[in-house]
Amino acid sequence: MHDLFAMLFTTTGFFHITPQLCIMWAIGLILIYLAIAKDYEPLLLLPIGFGIIIANLPLAGLMEPDVGLLWKFYQYGIQWEIIPPVIFLGLGALTDFGPLIANPRLIFLGAGAQGGVYITFFIAHAMGFDLREAATIGIIGGADGPTTIFLATKLAPQLLGTCAVAAYSYMALVPIIQPPIMKMMTTLDERKIRMKKSRKVKKLEKILFPLASTFVIILLVPASAPLMAMFMLGNLFRESGVVERLNHTAQNALLNIVTIFLGVPIGATMNAENFLQPRVIFIFMLGLVAFMASTMTGVLLAKIMNLFSKDKINPLLGAAGVSAVPMAARVVHKVAMEADKKNYLLMYAMGPNVAGVIGTAIAAGIFLTMLQ
Amino acid sequence: MSNSITIFVAGITGVFLGMGLLWLFIKITSIIVDRIDQDKVADQPEQGKAGNPTEEKKEEKK
Numbered sequence: 001m002h003d004l005f006a007m008l009f010t011t012t013g014f015f016h017i018t019p020q021l022c023i024m025w026a027i028g029l030i031l032i033y034l035a036i037a038k039d040y041e042p043l044l045l046l047p048i049g050f051g052i053i054i055a056n057l058p059l060a061g062l063m064e065p066d067v068g069l070l071w072k073f074y075q076y077g078i079q080w081e082i083i084p085p086v087i088f089l090g091l092g093a094l095t096d097f098g099p100l101i102a103n104p105r106l107i108f109l110g111a112g113a114q115g116g117v118y119i120t121f122f123i124a125h126a127m128g129f130d131l132r133e134a135a136t137i138g139i140i141g142g143a144d145g146p147t148t149i150f151l152a153t154k155l156a157p158q159l160l161g162t163c164a165v166a167a168y169s170y171m172a173l174v175p176i177i178q179p180p181i182m183k184m185m186t187t188l189d190e191r192k193i194r195m196k197k198s199r200k201v202k203k204l205e206k207i208l209f210p211l212a213s214t215f216v217i218i219l220l221v222p223a224s225a226p227l228m229a230m231f232m233l234g235n236l237f238r239e240s241g242v243v244e245r246l247n248h249t250a251q252n253a254l255l256n257i258v259t260i261f262l263g264v265p266i267g268a269t270m271n272a273e274n275f276l277q278p279r280v281i282f283i284f285m286l287g288l289v290a291f292m293a294s295t296m297t298g299v300l301l302a303k304i305m306n307l308f309s310k311d312k313i314n315p316l317l318g319a320a321g322v323s324a325v326p327m328a329a330r331v332v333h334k335v336a337m338e339a340d341k342k343n344y345l346l347m348y349a350m351g352p353n354v355a356g357v358i359g360t361a362i363a364a365g366i367f368l369t370m371l372q
Numbered sequence: 373m374s375n376s377i378t379i380f381v382a383g384i385t386g387v388f389l390g391m392g393l394l395w396l397f398i399k400i401t402s403i404i405v406d407r408i409d410q411d412k413v414a415d416q417p418e419q420g421k422a423g424n425p426t427e428e429k430k431e432e433k434k
Contacts, residue, residue: 104399107391108392111391115384175381187418204401205398205405208401212397216390216393220393221386360393363383363386371379
Protein backbone atom coordinates (compact mmCIF):
# COMPACT_ATOMS: atom_id res chain seq x y z
CA MET A 1 0.00 0.00 0.00
CA HIS A 2 2.84 2.33 1.02
CA ASP A 3 4.73 1.55 -2.20
CA LEU A 4 1.63 2.23 -4.25
CA PHE A 5 1.24 5.70 -2.71
CA ALA A 6 4.95 6.37 -3.16
CA MET A 7 4.72 5.43 -6.82
CA LEU A 8 1.60 7.53 -7.24
CA PHE A 9 3.40 10.49 -5.67
CA THR A 10 6.26 10.20 -8.16
CA THR A 11 3.78 10.57 -11.02
CA THR A 12 2.64 13.96 -9.72
CA GLY A 13 4.34 17.22 -10.51
CA PHE A 14 5.02 17.87 -6.82
CA PHE A 15 7.71 15.19 -6.78
CA HIS A 16 9.60 16.92 -9.60
CA ILE A 17 9.61 20.47 -8.30
CA THR A 18 13.11 21.98 -8.31
CA PRO A 19 14.41 25.34 -7.01
CA GLN A 20 15.00 26.41 -10.64
CA LEU A 21 11.34 25.83 -11.47
CA CYS A 22 10.29 27.83 -8.41
CA ILE A 23 12.45 30.76 -9.58
CA MET A 24 10.77 30.62 -13.00
CA TRP A 25 7.33 30.64 -11.37
CA ALA A 26 8.37 33.67 -9.35
CA ILE A 27 9.49 35.42 -12.56
CA GLY A 28 6.16 34.58 -14.19
CA LEU A 29 4.26 35.87 -11.18
CA ILE A 30 6.30 39.09 -11.14
CA LEU A 31 5.39 39.75 -14.79
CA ILE A 32 1.71 39.08 -14.06
CA TYR A 33 1.94 41.41 -11.05
CA LEU A 34 3.56 44.17 -13.17
CA ALA A 35 0.86 43.73 -15.80
CA ILE A 36 -2.07 43.82 -13.38
CA ALA A 37 -0.88 46.14 -10.60
CA LYS A 38 1.39 48.49 -12.55
CA ASP A 39 -0.29 48.29 -15.96
CA TYR A 40 3.07 47.60 -17.65
CA GLU A 41 2.27 46.39 -21.19
CA PRO A 42 -0.48 44.12 -19.77
CA LEU A 43 -1.56 42.80 -23.18
CA LEU A 44 1.77 41.06 -23.54
CA LEU A 45 3.33 40.71 -20.11
CA LEU A 46 0.27 38.98 -18.65
CA PRO A 47 0.15 36.12 -21.19
CA ILE A 48 3.96 35.91 -21.22
CA GLY A 49 4.01 35.62 -17.41
CA PHE A 50 1.34 32.93 -17.49
CA GLY A 51 3.19 31.14 -20.30
CA ILE A 52 6.36 31.06 -18.17
CA ILE A 53 4.49 29.48 -15.28
CA ILE A 54 2.66 26.78 -17.23
CA ALA A 55 5.71 25.86 -19.30
CA ASN A 56 7.66 25.30 -16.10
CA LEU A 57 5.15 23.01 -14.46
CA PRO A 58 6.86 19.61 -14.23
CA LEU A 59 5.47 16.75 -16.35
CA ALA A 60 2.87 19.03 -17.99
CA GLY A 61 4.80 18.74 -21.26
CA LEU A 62 3.20 21.80 -22.79
CA MET A 63 6.41 22.60 -24.68
CA GLU A 64 7.28 19.02 -25.58
CA PRO A 65 8.18 18.95 -29.29
CA ASP A 66 5.43 17.66 -31.62
CA VAL A 67 3.09 16.95 -28.69
CA GLY A 68 2.78 19.94 -26.37
CA LEU A 69 -0.01 22.45 -26.92
CA LEU A 70 2.19 25.50 -26.47
CA TRP A 71 4.88 23.96 -28.65
CA LYS A 72 2.30 23.80 -31.47
CA PHE A 73 1.38 27.45 -30.93
CA TYR A 74 5.08 28.29 -30.98
CA GLN A 75 5.95 26.13 -33.97
CA TYR A 76 3.08 27.07 -36.25
CA GLY A 77 2.51 30.61 -35.02
CA ILE A 78 5.98 31.96 -34.41
CA GLN A 79 8.48 29.62 -36.09
CA TRP A 80 6.38 29.66 -39.22
CA GLU A 81 6.49 33.48 -39.17
CA ILE A 82 2.74 33.90 -39.04
CA ILE A 83 1.96 35.77 -35.85
CA PRO A 84 4.44 38.72 -35.96
CA PRO A 85 3.43 39.69 -39.54
CA VAL A 86 -0.28 39.39 -38.65
CA ILE A 87 0.35 41.68 -35.68
CA PHE A 88 1.96 44.09 -38.12
CA LEU A 89 -1.21 43.92 -40.23
CA GLY A 90 -3.20 45.11 -37.21
CA LEU A 91 -0.64 47.76 -36.35
CA GLY A 92 -0.74 49.03 -39.93
CA ALA A 93 -4.52 49.35 -39.68
CA LEU A 94 -4.07 51.35 -36.47
CA THR A 95 -1.35 53.64 -37.83
CA ASP A 96 -1.99 57.11 -39.19
CA PHE A 97 0.89 58.24 -41.37
CA GLY A 98 -0.68 61.71 -41.70
CA PRO A 99 1.69 63.45 -39.24
CA LEU A 100 4.68 61.91 -41.02
CA ILE A 101 3.48 62.88 -44.50
CA ALA A 102 2.75 66.40 -43.22
CA ASN A 103 6.35 66.77 -41.98
CA PRO A 104 8.41 64.46 -44.19
CA ARG A 105 11.81 65.51 -42.83
CA LEU A 106 10.83 63.98 -39.46
CA ILE A 107 11.14 60.57 -41.13
CA PHE A 108 14.91 60.82 -40.63
CA LEU A 109 14.42 60.91 -36.86
CA GLY A 110 12.89 57.45 -37.15
CA ALA A 111 16.09 56.40 -38.88
CA GLY A 112 18.33 58.21 -36.39
CA ALA A 113 16.87 56.31 -33.46
CA GLN A 114 17.98 53.05 -35.09
CA GLY A 115 21.53 54.14 -34.31
CA GLY A 116 20.99 52.67 -30.85
CA VAL A 117 20.21 49.29 -32.40
CA TYR A 118 23.54 49.18 -34.19
CA ILE A 119 25.56 50.64 -31.32
CA THR A 120 24.17 47.94 -29.00
CA PHE A 121 24.78 45.28 -31.64
CA PHE A 122 28.40 46.39 -31.73
CA ILE A 123 28.74 46.41 -27.92
CA ALA A 124 27.03 43.00 -27.55
CA HIS A 125 29.36 41.46 -30.10
CA ALA A 126 32.38 43.00 -28.36
CA MET A 127 31.12 41.46 -25.09
CA GLY A 128 31.27 37.98 -26.58
CA PHE A 129 27.82 37.35 -28.03
CA ASP A 130 28.00 35.93 -31.54
CA LEU A 131 26.82 38.11 -34.44
CA ARG A 132 23.33 36.60 -34.58
CA GLU A 133 22.77 36.96 -30.85
CA ALA A 134 24.20 40.49 -30.88
CA ALA A 135 21.76 41.48 -33.66
CA THR A 136 18.83 40.06 -31.71
CA ILE A 137 19.86 41.97 -28.59
CA GLY A 138 20.47 45.17 -30.57
CA ILE A 139 17.00 45.17 -32.11
CA ILE A 140 15.51 45.56 -28.61
CA GLY A 141 16.55 49.22 -28.99
CA GLY A 142 14.03 49.59 -31.80
CA ALA A 143 11.33 49.23 -29.10
CA ASP A 144 9.25 47.09 -31.39
CA GLY A 145 8.06 43.82 -29.86
CA PRO A 146 6.90 41.94 -32.99
CA THR A 147 10.07 42.86 -34.89
CA THR A 148 12.22 41.70 -31.98
CA ILE A 149 10.32 38.39 -31.91
CA PHE A 150 10.51 38.04 -35.69
CA LEU A 151 14.28 38.55 -35.72
CA ALA A 152 14.97 36.43 -32.63
CA THR A 153 13.04 33.49 -34.09
CA LYS A 154 15.23 33.54 -37.16
CA LEU A 155 18.62 34.43 -35.72
CA ALA A 156 18.73 33.34 -32.09
CA PRO A 157 15.67 31.32 -30.99
CA GLN A 158 17.39 30.54 -27.69
CA LEU A 159 17.13 34.25 -26.80
CA LEU A 160 13.54 34.69 -27.97
CA GLY A 161 11.82 34.74 -24.59
CA THR A 162 14.46 36.86 -22.90
CA CYS A 163 14.62 39.45 -25.68
CA ALA A 164 10.82 39.65 -25.97
CA VAL A 165 10.38 40.18 -22.24
CA ALA A 166 13.22 42.75 -22.24
CA ALA A 167 11.67 44.61 -25.19
CA TYR A 168 8.16 44.74 -23.73
CA SER A 169 9.42 45.57 -20.23
CA TYR A 170 11.49 48.49 -21.45
CA MET A 171 8.64 49.66 -23.72
CA ALA A 172 6.51 49.89 -20.61
CA LEU A 173 9.30 51.84 -18.93
CA VAL A 174 9.69 54.41 -21.73
CA PRO A 175 8.17 57.20 -19.54
CA ILE A 176 10.87 56.50 -16.94
CA ILE A 177 13.87 55.76 -19.21
CA GLN A 178 13.53 58.52 -21.80
CA PRO A 179 12.85 61.85 -20.00
CA PRO A 180 16.18 62.09 -18.10
CA ILE A 181 18.13 61.40 -21.31
CA MET A 182 16.03 63.90 -23.26
CA LYS A 183 16.58 66.59 -20.65
CA MET A 184 20.27 65.81 -20.37
CA MET A 185 20.78 66.18 -24.11
CA THR A 186 18.78 69.38 -24.67
CA THR A 187 18.77 72.89 -23.28
CA LEU A 188 15.60 74.52 -21.96
CA ASP A 189 15.52 76.81 -25.02
CA GLU A 190 15.73 73.83 -27.35
CA ARG A 191 12.85 72.11 -25.56
CA LYS A 192 10.80 75.29 -26.04
CA ILE A 193 11.17 75.29 -29.83
CA ARG A 194 7.75 75.38 -31.44
CA MET A 195 7.25 73.52 -34.67
CA LYS A 196 6.03 75.22 -37.83
CA LYS A 197 2.38 74.51 -38.58
CA SER A 198 2.00 71.35 -40.67
CA ARG A 199 0.46 71.33 -44.13
CA LYS A 200 -2.83 69.56 -44.61
CA VAL A 201 -2.42 66.03 -45.94
CA LYS A 202 -4.73 64.87 -48.73
CA LYS A 203 -6.40 61.50 -48.82
CA LEU A 204 -4.59 60.61 -52.05
CA GLU A 205 -1.23 61.02 -50.33
CA LYS A 206 -2.30 58.75 -47.50
CA ILE A 207 -3.39 56.06 -49.97
CA LEU A 208 -0.23 56.32 -52.05
CA PHE A 209 2.13 56.17 -49.05
CA PRO A 210 1.61 52.49 -48.09
CA LEU A 211 1.79 51.47 -51.74
CA ALA A 212 5.03 53.37 -52.34
CA SER A 213 6.54 52.20 -49.04
CA THR A 214 5.84 48.60 -49.99
CA PHE A 215 7.75 49.01 -53.26
CA VAL A 216 10.61 51.08 -51.85
CA ILE A 217 11.32 49.15 -48.66
CA ILE A 218 10.81 45.63 -49.98
CA LEU A 219 12.86 46.30 -53.10
CA LEU A 220 15.61 47.78 -50.94
CA VAL A 221 15.53 45.15 -48.16
CA PRO A 222 13.65 42.06 -49.40
CA ALA A 223 14.15 40.29 -46.07
CA SER A 224 11.83 42.81 -44.41
CA ALA A 225 8.98 41.79 -46.73
CA PRO A 226 6.86 39.75 -44.27
CA LEU A 227 6.66 42.65 -41.83
CA MET A 228 6.50 45.56 -44.26
CA ALA A 229 4.02 43.92 -46.64
CA MET A 230 1.55 43.19 -43.84
CA PHE A 231 2.09 46.57 -42.18
CA MET A 232 1.38 48.47 -45.36
CA LEU A 233 -1.56 46.23 -46.30
CA GLY A 234 -3.15 47.03 -42.94
CA ASN A 235 -2.55 50.72 -43.55
CA LEU A 236 -4.06 50.50 -47.02
CA PHE A 237 -7.17 48.90 -45.48
CA ARG A 238 -7.41 51.93 -43.23
CA GLU A 239 -6.71 54.68 -45.72
CA SER A 240 -8.62 53.30 -48.70
CA GLY A 241 -11.87 53.69 -46.78
CA VAL A 242 -13.55 51.00 -48.87
CA VAL A 243 -12.87 47.91 -46.73
CA GLU A 244 -14.09 49.12 -43.37
CA ARG A 245 -14.94 45.60 -42.21
CA LEU A 246 -11.43 44.33 -42.94
CA ASN A 247 -9.92 47.41 -41.34
CA HIS A 248 -12.04 46.98 -38.23
CA THR A 249 -11.22 43.27 -37.96
CA ALA A 250 -7.49 43.81 -38.52
CA GLN A 251 -7.19 46.43 -35.79
CA ASN A 252 -9.49 44.74 -33.27
CA ALA A 253 -10.49 41.06 -33.34
CA LEU A 254 -7.57 39.73 -35.37
CA LEU A 255 -4.97 41.74 -33.47
CA ASN A 256 -6.39 40.60 -30.13
CA ILE A 257 -6.47 36.94 -31.15
CA VAL A 258 -2.89 36.85 -32.38
CA THR A 259 -1.73 38.76 -29.32
CA ILE A 260 -2.98 35.87 -27.17
CA PHE A 261 -1.20 33.32 -29.34
CA LEU A 262 1.97 35.42 -29.31
CA GLY A 263 2.33 36.03 -25.59
CA VAL A 264 1.71 32.58 -24.16
CA PRO A 265 4.15 30.56 -26.31
CA ILE A 266 6.82 33.25 -25.95
CA GLY A 267 6.58 32.95 -22.20
CA ALA A 268 6.68 29.19 -22.63
CA THR A 269 10.06 29.35 -24.38
CA MET A 270 11.56 30.62 -21.13
CA ASN A 271 12.49 27.45 -19.33
CA ALA A 272 14.82 27.34 -16.36
CA GLU A 273 17.62 25.84 -18.42
CA ASN A 274 17.66 28.70 -20.93
CA PHE A 275 16.74 31.56 -18.67
CA LEU A 276 18.67 31.07 -15.44
CA GLN A 277 22.05 32.00 -16.85
CA PRO A 278 24.32 34.96 -16.11
CA ARG A 279 24.13 36.06 -19.76
CA VAL A 280 20.41 36.86 -19.32
CA ILE A 281 21.39 39.67 -16.94
CA PHE A 282 23.73 41.01 -19.64
CA ILE A 283 20.93 40.80 -22.21
CA PHE A 284 18.63 42.87 -19.99
CA MET A 285 21.41 45.38 -19.36
CA LEU A 286 22.19 45.61 -23.07
CA GLY A 287 18.48 46.02 -23.81
CA LEU A 288 18.44 49.04 -21.53
CA VAL A 289 21.59 50.37 -23.22
CA ALA A 290 19.85 49.90 -26.58
CA PHE A 291 16.82 51.91 -25.46
CA MET A 292 18.95 54.69 -24.04
CA ALA A 293 21.25 54.79 -27.09
CA SER A 294 18.27 54.92 -29.47
CA THR A 295 16.84 57.88 -27.58
CA MET A 296 20.23 59.62 -27.63
CA THR A 297 20.91 59.07 -31.33
CA GLY A 298 17.40 60.29 -32.20
CA VAL A 299 17.82 63.53 -30.23
CA LEU A 300 21.34 63.98 -31.55
CA LEU A 301 20.19 63.66 -35.15
CA ALA A 302 17.48 66.28 -34.57
CA LYS A 303 20.15 68.63 -33.24
CA ILE A 304 22.38 67.95 -36.24
CA MET A 305 19.46 68.58 -38.60
CA ASN A 306 18.90 71.94 -36.88
CA LEU A 307 22.42 73.01 -37.89
CA PHE A 308 21.39 72.86 -41.55
CA SER A 309 17.74 73.81 -41.31
CA LYS A 310 16.01 77.20 -41.35
CA ASP A 311 12.87 75.87 -39.63
CA LYS A 312 14.18 74.42 -36.39
CA ILE A 313 13.03 71.03 -35.16
CA ASN A 314 12.36 70.56 -31.47
CA PRO A 315 15.13 68.03 -30.69
CA LEU A 316 12.86 66.21 -28.25
CA LEU A 317 11.12 64.80 -31.33
CA GLY A 318 14.20 62.67 -31.96
CA ALA A 319 13.35 60.60 -28.90
CA ALA A 320 10.05 59.64 -30.54
CA GLY A 321 12.04 57.83 -33.23
CA VAL A 322 11.96 54.67 -31.12
CA SER A 323 8.90 52.82 -32.26
CA ALA A 324 7.08 52.45 -28.96
CA VAL A 325 3.84 53.83 -30.44
CA PRO A 326 2.33 56.03 -29.05
CA MET A 327 4.12 55.93 -25.71
CA ALA A 328 7.33 57.61 -26.94
CA ALA A 329 5.33 60.38 -28.67
CA ARG A 330 3.37 61.01 -25.46
CA VAL A 331 6.59 61.23 -23.47
CA VAL A 332 7.98 63.82 -25.93
CA HIS A 333 4.77 65.82 -25.64
CA LYS A 334 4.91 65.72 -21.84
CA VAL A 335 8.56 66.78 -21.61
CA ALA A 336 7.94 69.63 -24.07
CA MET A 337 4.95 70.79 -22.02
CA GLU A 338 7.11 70.89 -18.90
CA ALA A 339 9.33 73.46 -20.67
CA ASP A 340 6.50 75.40 -22.31
CA LYS A 341 2.90 74.70 -21.39
CA LYS A 342 1.62 75.80 -24.78
CA ASN A 343 4.00 73.70 -26.85
CA TYR A 344 1.86 70.87 -28.20
CA LEU A 345 4.18 68.34 -29.82
CA LEU A 346 2.05 65.19 -29.75
CA MET A 347 0.96 65.23 -33.40
CA TYR A 348 4.46 66.15 -34.57
CA ALA A 349 5.98 63.38 -32.43
CA MET A 350 3.69 60.80 -34.03
CA GLY A 351 5.62 61.36 -37.29
CA PRO A 352 9.03 60.04 -36.13
CA ASN A 353 7.21 57.53 -33.94
CA VAL A 354 5.59 55.73 -36.90
CA ALA A 355 8.75 56.24 -38.95
CA GLY A 356 10.53 54.33 -36.18
CA VAL A 357 8.36 51.28 -36.88
CA ILE A 358 9.47 51.32 -40.51
CA GLY A 359 13.08 51.99 -39.48
CA THR A 360 13.16 49.04 -37.09
CA ALA A 361 11.68 46.72 -39.72
CA ILE A 362 14.38 47.85 -42.19
CA ALA A 363 17.09 47.34 -39.55
CA ALA A 364 15.78 43.83 -38.84
CA GLY A 365 15.69 43.09 -42.57
CA ILE A 366 19.31 44.18 -42.96
CA PHE A 367 20.37 41.96 -40.05
CA LEU A 368 18.55 39.04 -41.67
CA THR A 369 20.09 39.69 -45.05
CA MET A 370 23.60 39.77 -43.65
CA LEU A 371 23.38 37.08 -40.97
CA GLN A 372 20.87 34.45 -42.01
CA MET B 373 35.08 42.34 -35.40
CA SER B 374 35.44 43.42 -39.03
CA ASN B 375 32.17 41.61 -39.77
CA SER B 376 30.39 43.56 -37.09
CA ILE B 377 31.79 46.84 -38.43
CA THR B 378 30.55 45.93 -41.92
CA ILE B 379 27.07 45.13 -40.57
CA PHE B 380 27.11 48.33 -38.49
CA VAL B 381 27.93 50.53 -41.49
CA ALA B 382 25.65 48.64 -43.90
CA GLY B 383 22.79 48.74 -41.41
CA ILE B 384 22.91 52.46 -40.74
CA THR B 385 23.40 53.22 -44.44
CA GLY B 386 20.48 50.96 -45.38
CA VAL B 387 18.09 52.49 -42.84
CA PHE B 388 18.92 56.04 -43.94
CA LEU B 389 18.74 55.10 -47.60
CA GLY B 390 15.29 53.56 -47.13
CA MET B 391 14.04 56.56 -45.20
CA GLY B 392 15.63 58.91 -47.73
CA LEU B 393 13.75 57.23 -50.57
CA LEU B 394 10.49 57.47 -48.64
CA TRP B 395 11.18 61.15 -47.90
CA LEU B 396 11.76 61.75 -51.61
CA PHE B 397 8.51 60.00 -52.47
CA ILE B 398 6.52 62.02 -49.92
CA LYS B 399 8.02 65.29 -51.20
CA ILE B 400 7.28 64.47 -54.83
CA THR B 401 3.74 63.33 -54.03
CA SER B 402 3.02 66.44 -51.96
CA ILE B 403 4.25 68.72 -54.77
CA ILE B 404 2.09 66.91 -57.34
CA VAL B 405 -1.00 66.84 -55.10
CA ASP B 406 -0.61 70.53 -54.21
CA ARG B 407 -0.24 71.39 -57.91
CA ILE B 408 -3.40 69.44 -58.75
CA ASP B 409 -5.24 71.28 -55.99
CA GLN B 410 -4.01 74.67 -57.17
CA ASP B 411 -5.15 73.88 -60.71
CA LYS B 412 -8.57 72.87 -59.41
CA VAL B 413 -8.92 76.11 -57.43
CA ALA B 414 -7.79 78.11 -60.45
CA ASP B 415 -10.32 76.33 -62.69
CA GLN B 416 -13.29 76.72 -60.36
CA PRO B 417 -13.95 80.51 -60.70
CA GLU B 418 -13.75 80.26 -64.50
CA GLN B 419 -16.17 77.34 -64.52
CA GLY B 420 -18.44 79.26 -62.14
CA LYS B 421 -18.61 82.23 -64.48
CA ALA B 422 -19.15 80.10 -67.55
CA GLY B 423 -21.61 77.64 -66.23
CA ASN B 424 -23.60 79.46 -63.49
CA PRO B 425 -27.25 79.12 -64.54
CA THR B 426 -28.55 81.77 -62.12
CA GLU B 427 -26.25 84.42 -63.58
CA GLU B 428 -27.35 83.46 -67.08
CA LYS B 429 -31.00 83.85 -66.06
CA LYS B 430 -30.30 87.29 -64.53
CA GLU B 431 -28.67 88.38 -67.76
CA GLU B 432 -31.69 87.12 -69.75
CA LYS B 433 -34.08 89.17 -67.54
CA LYS B 434 -32.05 92.32 -68.10
